[in-house]
Amino acid sequence: MRAAAFLDLNGTLVLPVRAGAPSEYRPVPGALAAIRLLNHLGFVCPVVSVQSRIEKGMFSEADFRSWFGSFVADASGQGAEIAGLYLCPHRTSSDCRCGKPKPTLYHRAAGDLCIDCRRSYVIGDSASDMDAARNIGSVGCPVLTGWSENALAEGASPDYIGHDIREVAAWIASRERSRSPNPVCLIPRQDVLL
Ligand SMILES: [Mg+2]
Numbered sequence: 001m002r003a004a005a006f007l008d009l010n011g012t013l014v015l016p017v018r019a020g021a022p023s024e025y026r027p028v029p030g031a032l033a034a035i036r037l038l039n040h041l042g043f044v045c046p047v048v049s050v051q052s053r054i055e056k057g058m059f060s061e062a063d064f065r066s067w068f069g070s071f072v073a074d075a076s077g078q079g080a081e082i083a084g085l086y087l088c089p090h091r092t093s094s095d096c097r098c099g100k101p102k103p104t105l106y107h108r109a110a111g112d113l114c115i116d117c118r119r120s121y122v123i124g125d126s127a128s129d130m131d132a133a134r135n136i137g138s139v140g141c142p143v144l145t146g147w148s149e150n151a152l153a154e155g156a157s158p159d160y161i162g163h164d165i166r167e168v169a170a171w172i173a174s175r176e177r178s179r180s181p182n183p184v185c186l187i188p189r190q191d192v193l194l
Pocket of ligand 1: 125
């Protein structure tokens with residue numbers, strides 16, 4: 001069983017967070033370096049994303065998946081390995097079974113990728129990410145690059161708040177080294193240091 005860093009997309013890995021088509025999404029500075037570090041620490045990094053604009057008809061799921069494929073390929077080309085997409089295409093208000101903070105997509109990823117959720121982290125910018133973390137027994141780490149005020153305002157009491165995913169990854173690295181007698185990685189290579 002492996003540990004994961006479950007990554008939110010909008011507001012965590014890419015901007016903008018509300019308006020725009022996927023082709024307008026831009027990586028949050030340092031996001032790929034953060035994934036590289038998480039990979040190097042032994043974490044598998046699936047993306048768990050709600051794209052409610054698909055159900056709203058603003059863009060198609062095929063378009064989104066096409067863009068995401070390019071994003072993953074670009075990331076991989078820079079040494080940041082994303083372990084797949086777990087997507088909810090429904091409106092937030094819909095009564096679907098896959099939206100956050102329900103554990104469905106996280107558990108699906110855990111099954112596919114042999115993930116132990118209790119050794120894992122959820123990194124995201126909203127309360128639903130932090131609630132999902134609690135629901136699956138992982139550590140929730142909000143970032144301030146999106147709508148983190150929601151996570152804070154709703155009393156998510158996260159373990160750690162980072163300005164961005166780069167800070168969160170560094171915190172996870174420090175935490176893992178200090179708590180494990182047999183850490184996955186004691187000394188990151190220079191090329192994965194932030
Ligand atoms: Mg988000």
